[in-house]
Amino acid sequence: MTDPPIPFSRPYVSGREPEAVVAALASRRWSGDGPATARASELLARVTGGRVLLTTSCTHALELAALLLDLQPGDEVIVPAFTFVSTANAFALRGAHLVFADVRPDTYNLDERLLPVSRRTRAIVPVHYAGVGCAMDAIGDAAASVGASVIEDAAHALYGTWRGRPLGGLGRLAALSFHETKNITCGEGGALAIHDPALVARAEVLREKGTDRSRFFRGEVDRYTWRDLGSSYLPSDLLAAVLVAQLEAADRIQAERHRVWAAYASGLADWAARHGIGTPHVPADCAHPAHLYYVTLPDLARRTLLAQHLRARGITAAFHYQPLHLSAFGQRYGARSLPVTERAGDTLLRLPLYPELTDRDVARVVDAVTSFAP
Ligand SMILES: Cc1ncc(COP(=O)(O)O)c(C=O)c1O
Incomplete structure (x- = not known):
């Protein structure tokens, strides 16, 4: 099945x-x-x-x-x-x-x-x-x-x-x-x-x-x-x-989201360290609400491959914002290079994150991600 x-x-x-x-x-x-x-x-x-x-x-x-x-x-x-x-x-x-x-x-x-x-x-x-x-x-x-x-x-x-x-x-x-x-x-x-x-x-x-x-x-x-x-x-x-x-229902929603977020953080840590993959950084003076979990790949080509790898396993991952200063409309405010934004636009990939994800679902996502060799 x-x-x-x-x-x-x-x-x-x-x-x-x-x-x-x-x-x-x-x-x-x-x-x-x-x-x-x-x-x-x-x-x-x-x-x-x-x-x-x-x-x-x-x-x-x-x-x-x-x-x-x-x-x-x-x-x-x-x-x-x-x-x-x-x-x-x-x-x-x-x-x-x-x-x-x-x-x-x-x-x-x-x-x-x-x-x-x-x-x-x-x-x-x-x-x-x-x-x-x-x-x-x-x-x-x-x-x-x-x-x-x-x-x-x-x-x-x-x-x-x-x-x-x-x-x-x-x-x-x-x-x-x-x-x-x-x-x-x-x-x-x-x-x-x-x-x-x-x-x-x-x-x-x-x-x-x-x-x-x-x-x-x-x-x-x-x-x-x-x-x-x-x-x-x-x-x-x-x-x-x-x-x-x-x-x-916020307490329940937040607890479930934190469960998923924490499972990604622990399940992906070794793989990310081994391959130089970025994961969310939370400064010591911040507490986050488990809204997103993402990984950042070395380049666009490898992000595309990881998204395809996950899709082939039934998992939808999503890239995020495309740089506004390079957009068709945004360019009218002047051309400039904003290198971190440009890199994030190409390399960041968000993983599924919602309260209904079971521990088994999360393990499936972790297995699928870690079976990808960037
Ligand atoms: C950072 C940020 N600001 C504003 C919005 C717009 O939110 P809304 O869809 O409620 O208008 C979004 C949408 O996701 C967002 O990510």
């Missing part, structure tokens, strides 16, 4: 999602900011601190952050070149000039030693890659030196910590993702954690089509009107109900 395929990712089902959705349907509060949204926001705020606003995606949380900054033409925003397109696109949409920066060779996080800050820098956007915290002290100092804001892209990072403090709780603003591939998911979803109280009232307006509808619903004004720029960034309360069910 052949073994069943092992996909790269599979959303966890706690078992409480169906009843949560049925209850949300029965409440007849299907639009945004109903009771499930309030509960999900509260659960998230307990993790990140600050005020949390649910959004339809991390992309939209980043767009909301960019709107809050009131960027002017010529303003610069520093983003890692090794990231998802939304980290950059959200600021490009506001007319910012993107300055792509390279990442560290050990964590693939924004390299705090190479930050191209200038007097035009308005924001630095660290991405906690794989949920491993960036060097937030140095990044914060660089931002403060030119009066810029730190906006965390914490899409991978919920439940990670840096020096005992929560990721998503360290910048002026932080964006979270609940996309299907994330540890906690409602299919598509996100949140903006706001750590500057001066931004909360305006964030509510921008998220509600530029109106003060949130205040109206709280009974603070007798009608709501157009106050500012804005868009519609509220998820339906039906999706928020799924999110609540997931957040309430």
Whole structure:
């Protein structure tokens, strides 16, 4: 009998999602900011601190952050070149000039030693890659030196910590993702954690089509009107109900993900050392949320061969970000060489990681990887 395929990712089902959705349907509060949204926001705020606003995606949380900054033409925003397109696109949409920066060779996080800050820098956007915290002290100092804001892209990072403090709780603003591939998911979803109280009232307006509808619903004004720029960034309360069910199962989800992550780390250590293969590095001052496990091969050809080797054994592994500064659109922000990003784009391969992977599945992946001689 052949073994069943092992996909790269599979959303966890706690078992409480169906009843949560049925209850949300029965409440007849299907639009945004109903009771499930309030509960999900509260659960998230307990993790990140600050005020949390649910959004339809991390992309939209980043767009909301960019709107809050009131960027002017010529303003610069520093983003890692090794990231998802939304980290950059959200600021490009506001007319910012993107300055792509390279990442560290050990964590693939924004390299705090190479930050191209200038007097035009308005924001630095660290991405906690794989949920491993960036060097937030140095990044914060660089931002403060030119009066810029730190906006965390914490899409991978919920439940990670840096020096005992929560990721998503360290910048002026932080964006979270609940996309299907994330540890906690409602299919598509996100949140903006706001750590500057001066931004909360305006964030509510921008998220509600530029109106003060949130205040109206709280009974603070007798009608709501157009106050500012804005868009519609509220998820339906039906999706928020799924999110609540997931957040309430977070301990189980995280324990299962850590089980898989640890089994990869111990099962692959010898093979990686023998062949000079990179594996995730977690600095001593970071605790990661077991979001990704990856290996880095010596070159693109060998990464392609390993992915094929795994596919032939029914296992799907996935490469990750293609360098933004070399992309068709990203090139308009100026050509430069960012060697660590370029190498990561060619050599990094992510292994399947989701709670339902059994110990036997994980052993199958480990056996398949270690039977590959790079
Ligand atoms: C670093 C990073 N930022 C932002 C996003 C966008 O998240 P979403 O799909 O919730 O918009 C992703 C998507 O995976 C990501 O990896």
